[in-house]
Amino acid sequence: MRYLTARKxxxxxxxxxxxxEHHWFMTVSAVGLALIIPVWLFxxxxxxxxxxxxxxxxxxxxxxxITTALVLVAGLQHFNKGFQIMIEDYTxxxxxxxxxxxxxxxxxxxxxxxxxxxxxxxx
Amino acid sequence: MTAAxxxxxxxxxxxILSEIGAEPIEGTVMAGExxxxxxxxxxxxxxxxxxxxxLTSILTRVTGNALIASALLIxxxxxAAATSESYFNLANGLLTSFVGDVVMxxxxxxxxxxxxxxxxxxxxxxxxxxxxxxxxxxxxxxxIGSVVLTVLTIVIx
Numbered sequence: 001m002r003y004l005t006a007r008k009x010x011x012x013x014x015x016x017x018x019x020x021e022h023h024w025f026m027t028v029s030a031v032g033l034a035l036i037i038p039v040w041l042f043x044x045x046x047x048x049x050x051x052x053x054x055x056x057x058x059x060x061x062x063x064x065x066i067t068t069a070l071v072l073v074a075g076l077q078h079f080n081k082g083f084q085i086m087i088e089d090y091t092x093x094x095x096x097x098x099x100x101x102x103x104x105x106x107x108x109x110x111x112x113x114x115x116x117x118x119x120x121x122x123x
Numbered sequence: 124m125t126a127a128x129x130x131x132x133x134x135x136x137x138x139i140l141s142e143i144g145a146e147p148i149e150g151t152v153m154a155g156e157x158x159x160x161x162x163x164x165x166x167x168x169x170x171x172x173x174x175x176x177x178l179t180s181i182l183t184r185v186t187g188n189a190l191i192a193s194a195l196l197i198x199x200x201x202x203a204a205a206t207s208e209s210y211f212n213l214a215n216g217l218l219t220s221f222v223g224d225v226v227m228x229x230x231x232x233x234x235x236x237x238x239x240x241x242x243x244x245x246x247x248x249x250x251x252x253x254x255x256x257x258x259x260x261x262x263x264x265x266x267i268g269s270v271v272l273t274v275l276t277i278v279i280x
Contacts, residue, residue: 027248030241037238041231044197045280048227049219052208059204068201076194082187090164107191114198117205 022081029078033071040067059121072114080107176255179262183240186233193230231276236269 012018043064047055058064080103087099171177196218203214217223243261246252252261 027245030245034238034242037234041234041276042280045276049215052211055204055211079187079191079194086184086188110194110198114201117201120205
């Protein structure tokens with residue numbers, strides 16, 4: 001008999017080996033995205049197909065730049081975690097780890113690239 | 124019909140499974156359960172009859188993951204706009220060409236579908252709308268709603 005509480009013995013033994021952080025993150029980011037995506041669709045929809053000067057001027061304004069940055073940060077993290085679950089559903093072992101790692105690197109790379117482009121136009 | 128990984132023992136009618144349209148899985152024993160290493164992978168798409176909650180759930184995953192292609196295109200367009208006018212004209216021209224319009228319209232449909240399905244998920248998470256008639260209605264609402272919102276968005280833009 002070890003001096004451990006029942007909780008300590010149970011922790012990490014579930015299917016996910018962790019708590020509910022992943023699910024909670026998806027819930028919070030989903031609500032956040034639900035608020036900004038409708039606005040952003042109109043911003044990006046209007047900007048697509050405009051001429052160079054108009055696009056530069058658009059992303060120099062605070063609302064389009066901030067909304068796009070939020071969509072990139074929240075959206076791509078939401079994507080990355082969602083993708084992770086899909087991979088965990090369909091693959092095991094090294095394949096799983098490789099896919100999750102590579103997609104995480106790709107996601108953050110894409111996010112950083114988008115933010116750089118926004119910063120360059122906004123500042 | 125059985126999926127790989129199931130070994131068939133005896134037929135047991137499950138009222139819950141037949142309700143969701145699944146064929147009865149007979150006295151299932153997961154292969155590898157005894158080894159404790161190779162746990163079964165989801166989903167066993169081939170053993171279920173297609174129905175609205177299932178279709179709409181799968182579409183949520185498909186749209187969510189497919190949207191990375193749209194994100195890649197938008198970030199490419201942004202970086203082109205931040206680079207030079209000639210590079211912007213190339214990216215902008217491609218994204219607003221006929222093929223570009225088709226891809227962007229499909230992306231829009233994907234976003235709106237995933238948006239509605241996500242809201243439905245939040246509703247489900249609250250423990251509501253889980254009975255089959257309601258779930259089917261919500262599924263149809265996501266399917267029809269996404270098309271309506273896409274058309275509306277294109278009209279307004």
